[in-house]
Amino acid sequence: MIFSSMKRNGIILAAFAAVATALLIAVQWATADRIAAQQRNEVMRTLNELVPRSTYSNDLYRDCTLVTNPDALGIDSAQPVYRARDNNNHVALVVRTTAPDGYSGAIHLLVAIAPSGTILGSRVLQHRETPGLGDKIELRKSDWILSFTNQRVNGENDPRWAVRRDGGAFDQFTGATITPRAVINAIQRTALWAQANSNALFTAPANCDAATQGVGNE
């Protein structure tokens, strides 16, 4: 008696699980392309804000190489570097980098650097800084991040690369100095590294596959 009810319940439960799984597989299959396209668009949108579409001619999203360099990029895992080229001219490197020393954990950034060392721009991709104070690093909240555009780093000890309170050229925020300090250091480190390794980065093989390219993914 008890076995027959166990059997019956088991079959019913299995049937529900099977139907649910089938439904989910179908929807996942139907939305997969669209989700990939959305992620790609998101990355492209940010890339094109930093490197204007008219200045390069290659497929920027695909021309991407993975680099592991915890000292320069602030994170242990491999990071994508996008290479913008106009025919055979090097236009810009767009590096995904990390400020590991934010006020509440790591701040993930995208930094575009011309081969000459000029910074074309930078954007914050992901952070957990305090709302209303540290989150002014987001372009939605403040245009502070634009102050890096067309700046250059002259060596590791360039005194301009600090917040004003420390004698540098960049504003701190009222009530939040740790966050801008972390971002300034990360951009400086990344720019120096990209400038020094520009040729090697441009000639490295394109080896980012779609799975590792989601900008928002950690």
Added chain:
Amino acid sequence: MSNVNEYKTLTANGLWENNPALVQLLGLCPLLAVTGTVTNGLGLGIATLLVLMGSNITVSLVRDWVPNEIRIPVFVIVIATFVTLIELLMNAFTYGLYTALGIFIPLIVTNCAIIGRAEAYASKNPWHKAGFDGFVMGLGFALVLVLLGGLREIIGQGTLFDGADLLLGPWAASLRMELIQFDYPLLVAILPPGAFIGLGLIIAVKNGIDLQRKRRAAKQPIAKAQRARVTSQ
């Protein structure tokens, strides 16, 4: 009891008398976590409403085939399926909002209001009533999310509808209102304590209104005999 009356009772229960967020105090984890802005509240509110309606209708439709002993695991499968569906669809069609709410969408699974309605109402009633119950309960929950999101956004950020374009498309960017300019926004409103304090205040106001209504009703003489309660919660 007539049909219309029953729908009225369901509506009153979902929106006020038995509001999932203010009376049942269910689903507080997503409620407190996302209500930093109106947009986030509305986004999670709509997602919860869809899950609640979908799970209520499904549970009601299959209720004759589900033996009592395994009803809870079946409800869990149904709810988890709907949440995953919503998550996939949001990822595909409202990507901006998905990146804003992403980690909170799976939290809808932990919203006890959903399994609570499946167990207490949907498993005992026909599908159209269960669907309506899911709709008004979801609406009641969503309204509290929007209200709390609005309060916290105004006090903490001085704006309303910030980021609405993520949810409603580019046209909604013009909905954004700058109400107050702060040099120092009231941080506590945006941070988690603000959610608890805000929800506490909303509950207090609701209880105050209820108390006053009861007092007023007590003053008036009882006109008709009290009706016996037919439906259970």
